[in-house]
Amino acid sequence: MARVTMADVAREAGVSAMTVSNVLNERLPVNEPTRARVMAAVAALGYEVNLTARHLRAGRTDTVAFIVPSFHDYFGEIADKIAPLIEADGRHLVLERTSASPEYEMAAVSVARLQYYDGVLLSVAGLDRDQLDRMRTPKPIVLLGERDVPDRFNHVRLANEEGARLATAHMIEHGSRRILALGCTFDTAHMMSSDRRAGWERALRDAGLDVDARHVVPVSTYTSAAGRDALLDVIASGLPFDGVFAVTDVIALGAIAALAESGLRVPVDVQLAGFDNLDMARFVPPGLTSVDANHEGVAETAVGLLRRQMAGWTGPAEHVVAPVSLVVRGSTRGGA
Amino acid sequence: MARVTMADVAREAGVSAMTVSNVLNERLPVNEPTRARVMAAVAALGYEVNLTARHLRAGRTDTVAFIVPSFHDYFGEIADKIAPLIEADGRHLVLERTSASPEYEMAAVSVARLQYYDGVLLSVAGLDRDQLDRMRTPKPIVLLGERDVPDRFNHVRLANEEGARLATAHMIEHGSRRILALGCTFDTAHMMSSDRRAGWERALRDAGLDVDARHVVPVSTYTSAAGRDALLDVIASGLPFDGVFAVTDVIALGAIAALAESGLRVPVDVQLAGFDNLDMARFVPPGLTSVDANHEGVAETAVGLLRRQMAGWTGPAEHVVAPVSLVVRGSTRGGA
DNA sequence: TGCCGTCATATTATCGATAAAATACGGCTT
DNA sequence: AAGCCGTATTTTATCGATAATATGACGGCA
Incomplete structure (x- = not known):
């Protein structure tokens, strides 16, 4: 059976398609x-x-795309916050994924x-400036994410350095002196991890x-x-440490596993803090202290x-830097 | 500036649009x-x-939609497995979300x-038979999920009852006698949780x-x-138990939190098993025993x-029931 | 020289909806 | 009765690409 078109309806109703x-x-x-x-x-x-x-004719799709590196974790949580906001305007949200590779990201954009879309939210992962x-x-587009972007784009990113500083300072305040920056890097091409490293560094210097x-x-x-x-490699190497700032909660979860396997107690032997405050952070014992990225606000x-x-x-x-805050839980000594 | 059309290119190259x-x-x-x-x-x-x-003209979009109740957790992980398979055929995957409400799900389908799509994978959550x-x-469509669906649809679901039975039997084998079915229900409208309850029940009966x-x-x-x-409510009520079968890993994570807060040790005082084998299950101490839903195979x-x-x-x-297997970790006594 | 086949390219019609312009029609004024 | 107006509806043209069909040019062969 062929599709029913507007012309078919018009004929049935005895009017023109335009009506x-x-x-x-x-x-x-x-x-x-x-x-x-x-009717x-x-x-x-x-x-x-x-x-x-x-x-094709009217130039409108009533659809917005959120383009992400992967459908996992952080992006899934953000997407679930974005969807209702888009739907409130009578539009529809779809997710596309880029696999975090520059080629795919280029293809996606x-x-x-x-x-296909009236507007695009692009979570920048692989593309450089x-x-x-x-x-x-010519499409309306807003960039999200921790990379450096050209001025002409609207952009929302997190206060990465400040968040890392908060988390690190908190652990220093509660007694840690040798804090690892896990997942951080000196490579400035990857702004997220280098900015967070900078915040970690600043907290250390501030404390002398x-x-x-x-x-x-x-x-x-x-x-x-x-x-x-x-x-685990660090532990095996014998390098002493008494705190871990993990650059994301996902990595912090890996750290929790490594510490548990090695018989190191959290927070007694080692304090631990993450970044993103994923849902999971509330539930993993003893509760993961994390920098809240304020998904809702972003x-x-x-x-x-x-x-x-x-x-x-x-x-x-506009270039918005979304404020962050520290949520203290049991993985640091300030927590319950 | 107006868009460049094929006719513009044709003019520039001195040929027809068809060429x-x-x-x-x-x-x-x-x-x-x-x-x-x-060129x-x-x-x-x-x-x-x-x-x-x-x-509009050629009737092909080279795009496939995966329609899910939420972008979170389980669905995000599955979507990340599906995407490369779709891309291998030169097509593109997009995710749409239904909020698990029947109205949205109806609208989405x-x-x-x-x-918009050449084909659809629909994860059925809110719609009944x-x-x-x-x-x-008339579109190619495959249903996923644990609900009952009409025969004419291709459908892939998990061996829910068997998975729940495996997990429960495993805990019985290692000494649990009073095992909660957390998140399960007697309500047969919700097949996922009632099938898993049935598996839990069968394991109990099999063990007498x-x-x-x-x-x-x-x-x-x-x-x-x-x-x-x-x-926490169960614990407060004083009902004794020495094992928990959680209907999903997400719920199992909540159980881990509740047990930790209540000072109950896993697996010494209470064994715990989940369902789905999310990435997270490997890392949450002491490792969550879980029924592997075989995302890749699904x-x-x-x-x-x-x-x-x-x-x-x-x-x-076709109606495929994907086999499941039990992945034993530290939250049950068979684990490391 | 004339006819045919083949390959390259061009024309035409179409997918289904809608913006813009045109028409039909009844009522109301003068 | 002629003219005008506002509302309801229809006609026409178009969005941009492509399937199907048509045309053209050239070489081969009797």
Whole structure:
């Protein structure tokens, strides 16, 4: 059976296609009896509008994309906050994933693909400033994430350095003196981990402690497994430490595993803090102290900026640094 | 600046639009010099195909949707497995979310929205058999999830009862006699939790143990917070127990929190097992014993069924029950 | 020289909806 | 009765690409 088109409905109702369109979109007024006939025909034939044709002609999809490196953890949680905000405007949110590889990310933001959407939230992971700069799209777009981006883009990122400083200072205050920066790096290309390293460093200096480069422990990937392995290596090496600042909660979870396996008690022997305050942080014993990334606020800010652009605003782009706060739990000595 | 269309490229290259289309799609052969001129024009103007127009005319989007109740946890992990399989066919995966409410789920699978996709993977959460039966779409579709579905749909689900039985039997074997079924229910409308309850019950009977209705502990939502609260209530009530089968790992995590807060040791005082074997299960001390839902295999099976349909197969639908296995970790006494 | 086949490229029609312009019609004024 | 107006509805053109069909150019062969 072929699809039912608007023309079929028009024929059934004895009117023109345009009248059907007017009834369904409430654009031009239609007399009640006519309207009723059209609605009856729609119901009788089970007609549903062809959104693709509408998009081609009207240039609107009522759909927003959130483009993320992976569907996991952090991004899943943020996406669940963003979705209701988009839906509140009568639009629809879809997620696309880029695998964190620059090629995929470029493909995902190719002008061709963006055509499907009225607006785009792009969580930047693989693209650097130059690549982003080459991206010329007329679509409303808001960038999220901890990389450096060209000025012309609206951008929401976290107060990474401040968050790391808060977490580290908190552990210093409660007695730690040798704190690892797990998953951090000196490589400034990866802003998230280098900014957080900078915050860790600043807390140490503020307290008059030495910064030991051996305490900066890189990870191969941002996974719990990599965090666990990296920390086990440190423990095996014999390097003494009494605190761990993990660059994300996912990595902190790996650290928890490594500490438990090694018989190190949290927070008695080692204090531990993470970053992102994922749902899971509340429940993993003894409770993971974490920098709260304020997902809700980030989502609201980003959607607000996007909404403004979709409404036609063309003023200068904004660069928002979302404030963070420390949520203290049992993995540090200030906690319950 | 207006968009660059295929006609613009054709003019620039001094050929017809059709020739441009043939060059880009490699449908009809084009002479090398002409081809080169077209490619040059494409590059010069920065042309990118309008996918919406292509879709309208050619009826193909090269996009597959995975429709899920939420972007969190389980679904995020599955989606990350599915994406590469879809991409291997040169297609693109997008996620849509339904909020687990029947209305949203109905809207998401309305014929109108499905038009955007060449195929759909639908994780059924809110829709019952009747509602699904009313869904008449010509699109290739595969259902995932633990609900009962009409025969005409391809469907992949887990061996829920067997998984729950395995986990429960394992705890019995290692000494538990009073095992809670946390998050389970007698309500057969919710197949996932009632099937898993049935498996728990069977393990008890097989071991000659009594089934105590007080041991079936419902949860208000499938979240860690609800799992924690429900288990704390049980503990406060004084009902004795020495094992917990949690209906999902997310709920098991809540149980871990509740047990830790109450000073009950895992696995010495209480053994604990979950279901889904999320990444997190490996890392939460002492390691969460869990029924492995075989995400990879489920993803492959579902994508295989979908691929077959997209290729034109019209044979009878298949109903696959994916096998599960028990992964033993430290939260039960068989573990390390 | 004339006819045919083949390959390359161009034309035409179409996917389904909608914006913009055109028309029909009844009522009301003068 | 002629003219005008506002409302309801229809007609026409279009979004941009592509399937199907048509045209053109050239070489081969009798």
